[in-house]
Amino acid sequence: MTQTYQLFIDGQYCDPAGGEWFDTINPYTGETWAQIPRGGADDVDRAVKAAKRALENGPWATMSASARGKLMRRLGDLVAANAEWLAETEVRDNGKLLAEMAGQVRYHPEWWYYFGGLADKIEGSVIPVDKPDLLTYTTQEPVGVVAALTAWNSPLLFIAWKCAPAIAAGCTVVIKPSEYTSASTLEFMELTKQAGFPDGVFNVVTGFGAETGARLVEHPDVAKITFTGSDTTGRAVYQSAAKGLKRVSLELGGKSPNIVFDDADLDAAAAGVVSGIFAATGQTCIAGSRLLVQNSIRDRLVDKLVAMGRTAVIGNPMLPDVNIGPVTTPPQYKKIMDYIDVARAEGARCVLGGQRACGPDLDRGLFVEPTIFVDVTNDMRIAQEEVFGPVLSVIGFDDEADAVRIGNDVIYGLAAGVWTRDIGRAVRMTKALKAGMVWVNTYRAVSYMVPFGGIKSSGLGRESGLQAIDEFLETKSVWISTSDTPPANPFIQR
CATH class of the missing domain: 3.40.605.10 (Aldehyde Dehydrogenase; Chain A, domain 1)
Incomplete structure (x- = not known):
């Protein structure tokens, strides 16, 4: 009714x-x-x-x-x-x-x-x-x-x-x-x-x-x-x-970097990356849509993410065992699918998803598969523009200075994540990253007691x-x- x-x-x-x-x-x-x-x-x-x-x-x-x-x-x-x-x-x-x-x-x-x-x-x-x-x-x-x-x-x-x-x-x-x-x-x-x-x-x-x-x-x-x-x-x-x-x-908006160093707890980092981009179907301004991962562990972390992404249950958002619901609006669904096409055209390689999610319970809704692109460079549109959907861009880096340079090289400055066991590095990174909020060894936490907002665009x-x-x-x-x-x-x- x-x-x-x-x-x-x-x-x-x-x-x-x-x-x-x-x-x-x-x-x-x-x-x-x-x-x-x-x-x-x-x-x-x-x-x-x-x-x-x-x-x-x-x-x-x-x-x-x-x-x-x-x-x-x-x-x-x-x-x-x-x-x-x-x-x-x-x-x-x-x-x-x-x-x-x-x-x-x-x-x-x-x-x-x-x-x-x-x-x-x-x-x-x-x-x-x-x-x-x-x-x-x-x-x-x-x-x-x-x-x-x-x-x-x-x-x-x-x-x-x-x-x-x-x-x-x-x-x-x-x-x-x-x-x-x-x-x-x-x-x-x-x-x-x-x-x-x-x-x-x-x-x-x-x-x-x-x-x-x-x-x-x-x-x-x-x-x-x-x-x-x-x-x-x-x-x-x-x-x-x-x-x-x-x-x-x-x-x-945001194009937030989620930065994983080679000394991080990879299982915790993988969970944080998934939370940052696939939770809420990626429809959140603080989405960690750029995964910056140290090159020495890049393949290992991507393998973990792909395995986790394949276990995600897509379907009725009212059900407790569902992990990913539909995209909210038809224009947003079209925007997400268009960006997936743009990413492929720019040379990014899709290792997970990249399609409309189909199934007997999904035909009427606006569902997008959780999607991961590798071989992404930070000058690509998929790395610079806000998609606002379950689409992750993986970018490798060599060292701390490289991570800061890539992390700050966008017009946005809402949030960032850092994954490391090195407390000195954590403090240096939180200072160097140009963002209104930085999470260390966690992601997407908010509180009524903590200021929320960004800088730049x-x-x-x-x-x-x-x-x-x-x-x-x-x-x-x-x-x-x-x-x-x-x-x-x-x-x-x-």
Whole structure:
């Protein structure tokens, strides 16, 4: 049975102004399972006005920081209580494994607990200014209405990353989820109502980028944009936001190196490489899509990876024994297959996969075999451009300096992995690699306590950790004269 969703604006579910909906497809079955409202400029305007009204005039505007924190912790409890239902909704929408989505949603409340605890610890400072008879201090105030644009691979996780620090800072939000995976975001809004958030604090406008996303970014009453997606779209968001001098955070793509030295535990490294590229069907910005392996162990490690890849179970993402689910969207499936063709044309040799995955349980979905290319050089497109799928490029290196040179030779700088038993080398590598995050002898670990984000074309700003809340605050300096007499000369600067 097809479910019909509504927008969420000013605390209420409502139909889109244009009266149109569009299909959302289950990537595993290829069938329509829900109707998503097609929002437009009028809906964006209504949502932003509601958010601004809540920010400036409603109960949210006068609520204490401690009270905000209590609401956030209550929301975390509600997510925890409804984790399985929310995870199943995400799997129907994006096709990722239930095991992965359930783990993400069960972990999701930690962001509300963590930032809820920070809400009443946002402090200014008294400055011992060098001018007599003046009291000077700073305060931290919410930046304003926040536009949160989330990607299709982990919608609820991105809501936590973006909205928890924004709400803790006292902002209000308008969320625009991907048109491919909007259902779980709309379901989540019911929990914000149950938690007791005032109307207008959370709003969701679904639809297409040109009709809703662009209008939201351009809206004059939006003060801050936080976006997760491709670097191409991120640049367009950045350019549009610059016209209004808006604050921007961008979490964009990656072409992350997973670097294995010849002293590494090869079994652990092989598991880490598989996790880095085949987990989530490779549809993750931190995918370790470039395996840099020391030439002396290259063949041994590739053999292990091929053997592990052949054991991967491809199929229904709802089943606990399945390792790889479908690609989420038809355009992404085509992109992955096109890159596989490009890799072959450039001279890379495919030693695993490289085809559409077929079988009696796979015919209706968008399945790609886990794929490994060897004989890759770092100047090939397959080594330089983000595929966002289960496609690994293997590149050999000779020594530490060679690994650093190749690892940094991309436009991206999101993440990197290093596998070595040499602690000195580990420290040197973490310093030399140009990336926002470096894992040593592990991969793809995240926490609400640790900043997440990249450099270069991988984005701006950080999500999670103490730094994240600063992205949603403005500093105000206050000067108070304690003198009973006016200045001697009012025509000069004090």
